Amino acid sequence: xSRITQINLDDAGLPPPTPEIEQERxxxxxxxxxxxxxxxxxxxxxxxxxxxxxxxxxxxxKRLVFDxxxxxxxxxAEFHLSLGPFRQVVKDYFQICESYFDAVKKLPPSxxxxxxxxxxxxHNEGSRVLQERLDGKxxxxxxxxxxxxxxxxxxxxxx
Numbered sequence: 456x457s458r459i460t461q462i463n464l465d466d467a468g469l470p471p472p473t474p475e476i477e478q479e480r481x482x483x484x485x486x487x488x489x490x491x492x493x494x495x496x497x498x499x500x501x502x503x504x505x506x507x508x509x510x511x512x513x514x515x516x517k518r519l520v521f522d523x524x525x526x527x528x529x530x531x532a533e534f535h536l537s538l539g540p541f542r543q544v545v546k547d548y549f550q551i552c553e554s555y556f557d558a559v560k561k562l563p564p565s566x567x568x569x570x571x572x573x574x575x576x577x578h579n580e581g582s583r584v585l586q587e588r589l590d591g592k593x594x595x596x597x598x599x600x601x602x603x604x605x606x607x608x609x610x611x612x613x614x
Contacts, residue, residue: 456507457494459599460526462487464606465513475556476609483605491602494594495523495532504531512603514538514610521593534592538611541588544581545611551577578604 462484466472472480493510495503504525511522519541523532551574558567582600585607589595595603 456505457492458507459487459491459493459510460507461509462606463509463511464609465511466610469610472609475552479552479605480609483602483609487599487602487606491599492594492596493599496591496594504529506531512606512610519607519610521589523593532592534589536588540584541581541607541611544577544584545608548574548577548581548608549611581608 464480464484493506493508495506495508497503507526508531509524509526509528511520511524513520513522515535517538518535519538521532521534521536523530525531551570555567555570555574558570562570578601579597581604582597585600585604586595586597
């Protein structure tokens with residue numbers, strides 16, 4: 456089974472999230488665990504432990520860390536990604552989310568829909584960046600990338 460069955464987001468030491476950020480986190484984690492694709496490719500003729508996997512996500516030394524274990528706590532992979540390629544898209548995503556959350560409170564549905572379309576576009580861009588950064592390390596589908604990008608944003612919120 457090439458999927459994630461448990462996720463641990465290491466947000467220790469981060470400021471408490473806003474209610475909106477906390478809701479985004481809960482939805483992303485629920486959706487991710489319900490349906491995802493996560494395949495560790497074979498490398499250098501070394502066998503890859505079979506999933507399902509437990510995924511730990513954290514930011515350490517200004518790097519995004521994916522810590523992957525099997526359900527039996529066997530280390531399957533660990534990779535560190537530079538945060539640089541994510542910085543601008545995360546910043547843009549937070550700005551558009553703030554606009555969206557404000558719009559929901561006071562603007563008509565047509566304007567909310569326009570902001571939401573922009574928000575989805577930026578979210579898709581972040582997901583694409585994540586898939587590129589994981590190339591050769593893990594294979595994920597677009598829905599998994601979208602949910603993981605949301606969780607990366609949650610980590611960035613405090614970082």
